[in-house]
Amino acid sequence: MGEISYRSIFPNNNIPSEEFQFKSITLKERLMEEISSLIDRVDFTEISSRILQLEFKIKVEQDPINTLLQQLEEKSKINNEVNT
Numbered sequence: 001m002g003e004i005s006y007r008s009i010f011p012n013n014n015i016p017s018e019e020f021q022f023k024s025i026t027l028k029e030r031l032m033e034e035i036s037s038l039i040d041r042v043d044f045t046e047i048s049s050r051i052l053q054l055e056f057k058i059k060v061e062q063d064p065i066n067t068l069l070q071q072l073e074e075k076s077k078i079n080n081e082v083n084t
Helices: 027-041 044-062 064-083
Strands: none
16 A cells, blocks of 8 residues: 555646635625524524513503502501501
8 A cells, every 4th residue: 555645646746726716704794694693593482581571561660550559559668667
């Protein structure tokens, strides 16, 4: 069995020439690649459930009746502490 060397693979330095063309990636293309990579790894069910929780919390906080009830609860706590 012969020894494998550069000259045995490419006799007389007859190396095939390959042309490589380099195209620079734009920022938009790079961002699109990163976004698609993130999409493959992200758990959207967790994100959507957290968004729904936040939306509900905001709706509750903006409800005037709920605000009144919270104020009444705080007043009753203060009154209970004073009476105790």
